[in-house]
Amino acid sequence: MTLxxxxxxxxxxxASYANKARVTEAQFRVESNLEIDLSSVKEGEVILRNLYLSLDPCETPAAWRTLNDPxxxxxxxxxxxxxxxxxxxxxxxSVNTGYEKYTRIAGLNDPNTSSDIRVLPAHARDESTGVPLSNYxxxxxxxxxxxxxxLKVLDIEAGKTIFVGSAAGGVGQLVGQLAKTQGLRVIGSAGSDxxxxxxxxxxxxxxxxxYKTENAREALTRLAPNGIxxxxxxxxxxxxxxxxxIINDKGKILSIxxxxxxxxxxxxxxxxxxxxARKGVSILGFIYWHHLQYFANGELDGTIRPLLERKExxxxxxxxxGIENAPKHFVNMLDGKYAGKVVIKIADL
Amino acid sequence: MTLxxxxxxxxxxxASYANKARVTEAQFRVESNLEIDLSSVKEGEVILRNLYLSLDPCETPAAWRTLNDPxxxxxxxxxxxxxxxxxxxxxxxSVNTGYEKYTRIAGLNDPNTSSDIRVLPAHARDESTGVPLSNYxxxxxxxxxxxxxxLKVLDIEAGKTIFVGSAAGGVGQLVGQLAKTQGLRVIGSAGSDxxxxxxxxxxxxxxxxxYKTENAREALTRLAPNGIxxxxxxxxxxxxxxxxxIINDKGKILSIxxxxxxxxxxxxxxxxxxxxARKGVSILGFIYWHHLQYFANGELDGTIRPLLERKExxxxxxxxxGIENAPKHFVNMLDGKYAGKVVIKIADL
Structure with missing residues (x-):
């Protein structure tokens, strides 16, 4: 594309700090017609044309620290x-581009800053395999x-039972399907029939x-005859x-x-x-940036992409x-109105 | 000894189920003059002469299920x-002998029952090394x-800081000293100066x-300058x-x-x-009977006994x-009146 x-x-x-229980559209402001001169790029900078944006439920107002930034x-x-x-x-x-069409990232030649930029593999571009670029x-x-x-941290074993919370969400649906490929009994909860x-x-x-209409204790007893x-x-x-x-002895809980x-x-x-202590159960706290090596070493791509291509x-x-619609969809997402992972398409490849 | x-x-x-917040001596009864004929021992049985008894704080009334048993x-x-x-x-x-002078254990030839009898190593008898038999x-x-x-489950690393609760108790004092031999900074809490x-x-x-006289948050901040x-x-x-x-990122908590x-x-x-999830912290539940292999393979004895012998x-x-004094000491122990591990001597070797 010539730009x-x-x-x-x-x-x-x-636009404003949230002080209510829920995020509202009014807490965002859309700004447009902000010119960026591509020839202004400096040593150690890149300018990005953003294609897809992830709406993440963890980005709730509690995390807002500054105003007027994307x-x-x-x-x-x-x-x-x-x-x-x-x-x-x-x-x-793939990087934190924020909610905007173009993003300037500076300081890339400074060894003391970490940009967390992930360079995507060449085949990311090839959507003919049935794997859309947005999957990245x-x-x-x-x-x-x-x-x-x-799942690696949980060190799951075939034949056992895993219960997945928010199972229809961006993470949960994958947890369940990956565990299933590894021979586990998989049960989940979600907020609609x-x-x-x-x-x-x-x-x-x-x-x-x-979980909105069935008692969780009864449902888990019914769906997990050998326990969780x-x-x-x-x-x-x-x-x-x-x-x-109710978890079984030696059970493990991953908290993300x-x-x-x-x-x-x-x-x-x-x-x-x-x-x-009574049952030898563990609760393991999980932070994704402790595990970025699976991006770098290709293990994530090498495991999940073939499963997607083969439709397993x-x-x-x-x-x-449209980036201007992001606030509306963010609020709807938090209200549980969507199924699956919510993505905003900003531009064509 | 000829018997x-x-x-x-x-x-x-x-003598009675506890229904109070604390155990009292009145909930126990001492019975004596109960004859045991040693020649009555049957196939698959042993009769034990008990030498030392451990008073364990975990054996609180909540665990009482039957009356009139030791x-x-x-x-x-x-x-x-x-x-x-x-x-x-x-x-x-070493085995669950209960609070009595002699114990009969049956069913030892039945492959379906587990007796949990631990045979002590030959050197257990040799107290000239400075390690008393009661240490078993x-x-x-x-x-x-x-x-x-x-500590193995925690997978501790030299240079880090461990905080030990009930540090003067039967487990805590050893946790602290073992962690110290592995190069950690060790801090603990206890209930008396x-x-x-x-x-x-x-x-x-x-x-x-x-912990009874100092604010824990202030004490931990003072004693752990690099955090826990x-x-x-x-x-x-x-x-x-x-x-x-207050625990550091990626901190680990063992709950026994x-x-x-x-x-x-x-x-x-x-x-x-x-x-x-915010800090990638884990809570690991620990049950000792999941780890009995360290008795069987000699690793516990091989690690700790030399440290005791060398007074490290x-x-x-x-x-x-006196077994008849066990109820009084059990109640005193729960009230925090003793320091260290509380043991009843029943008989000489």
Whole structure:
């Protein structure tokens, strides 16, 4: 694509600190017609043309620290101006691009700063394999890494049972399907009957339940006749307290975040931690940036991409057009209105 | 020692179910003049002459299920009548002997029952090395295994800081000293100034504080200038909630029990579990019987006994005479009146 020297940026910024239980569209502001001169790129800088943006539920107002900057988000982008040998023009990358059309990243030649830029493999460009480029911020990006590395940390064994919280979400759907390929019994919870059906019918789950309409203790007893050995927890709070009580001896819980405890809520008081020592159970805290080696060494791509190409796993994205629509979709996503991983398409490759 | 064919047993039994916050002496009953005919030993049985009994804080009334049986406790004993080739007369063993002078154990030839009898190494008898036989229910017994295997599970690294709860207890004193031999900074909490002094002056701790008189947050900040990397938790509750908040990134917590949550108390509601995912922290539940291989393969004895013989570690026991005094000492122990591991001497070797 031939670009003019001057491009016009649009971005979504944080307009006000949130002081309510839920994020609203009014807390964002869309700014447009911000000119960027590509010839202004300096030594140690790149300018990116952003293609896809990931809407991540963890980016709740509790994380807002500054106003008037683009809201935080991981993107897939193409380098369109470069002052850095490592990232020549035309390179496809994934990095925190934020909620905007073009992003300037500086300081790349400074050995003391870490840019966290991930250079995508050459085949990322080839969508004829049936794997869309947007997957590099979902199944092959941070959610994919979180699922893949999280299961490695859990050190799952065939024949055992794993329970996946938020199973229809960007991470959960992959956790369940990957565990299934490794011979586990997989059960999940989701917030609508449609998601529950999708998990069972399209994503190979052995069972799933709607946590909004069915009692969790009864559902887990029904769906896990041999009990639960692993719990992949994204929720925390009441359901974690229940799992601590009913999990099998030597069970393991991976905690990647506690979405039920975000948005300024009073923490749910956990009362069942005594089961940890009584049953030899572990709770393992997981942070994805401790596991970035699976990007660098190609293990994530090498494991999940072939499964996607052969359609042995089915990754569900909801892709919406236009960066200016990102606030609306972010709020809808937090309200549980979408199924699968939510992605904004900003531009064609 | 030549024994008559008929020996007279004395035992301490559970007289009533506890329904109070604390155990009292009135909940026990001492029974004596119970005759055991050694010639009555049957195929697959042994009769033991008990030498030392361990008083274990985990054996609180919550664990009482039957009345009129000897109260539960691990002992060191000598086989004095045997109907089982594996345990000839004269063998020293450690097993759940209960609170009594003589114990009959049956069913040893039944492959479907597990007796959990540990045969002690030959050198256990040799007290001239400075290692008393009673150590086989303390530093070289279950508390030793709990400390030794617990540190293996934590996978501690030199240069880091470990905080040990109940540091003057039967497990804690060994955890601290073993961690110290592995190059860690070791800090602990205890319930009296005398215990605190002992930990620092005699047991090589880098620092300790009296949790009854000093604010734990201030003490931990003062004693751990580089923060806490590992917490060996025997307490649970409020202190665990504090450690979750202040522990370093990637910190690990070993939970071997939650003595603050026993005795029928309402569980302390933990509010800081969200730090687990935020900091990549793990809580690892530990049960000693998952780690009995360190008895069988000699690794526990081979590691700790030389340290005791060379006086590189110093294990503090309080040994009291007479099985009939066990209830009083058990209650005193739960009330924190003793320092070190509490042992009842029942008979000479």
């Amino acid at each position: 003019p020297n001057i491009v016009s940026n649009t971005r979504v910024v944080r 809201f935080y988000g991981l993107g897939v982008a193409e380098v369109i101006a470069s002052g850095c040998e490592k990232y020549p023009v035309g390179t496809l990358v 911020i979902s199944a092959l990006g941070m959610p994919g890494l979180t699922a893949f590395a999280g 449609e998601k529950v059906s999708y998990l069972v019918e399209k994503q190979h789950f052995d069972g799933a339940f709607n 050995d692993y719990y992949y927890d994204t929720v925390g709070g009441e359901i974690l307290d229940l799992v601590l009580e 975040g506690m979405v039920s405890q975000e948005n300024g809520k009073e923490p749910y008081p956990i009362r069942n931690l005594n089961y940890i 796993i089915n990754y569900r994205e909801e892709v919406f057009d | 008559p064919n008929i020996v007279s047993n004395t035992r301490v039994v559970r 109260f539960y406790g691990l002992g060191v004993a000598e086989v004095i009548a045997s109907g089982c080739e594996k345990y000839p007369v004269g063998t020293l063993v 229910i303390s530093a070289l017994g279950m508390p030793g295994l709990t400390a030794f295997a617990g 005398e215990k605190v002094s002992y930990l620092v002056e005699k047991q090589h701790f880098d620092g300790a504080f009296n 990397d590992y917490y060996y938790d025997t307490v649970g509750g409020e202190i665990l909630d504090l450690v979750l908040e 029990g939650m003595v603050s949550q026993e005795n029928g108390k309402e569980p302390y509601p933990i509010r800081n579990l969200n730090y687990i 570690i110093n294990y503090r026991e309080e040994v009291f005479d």
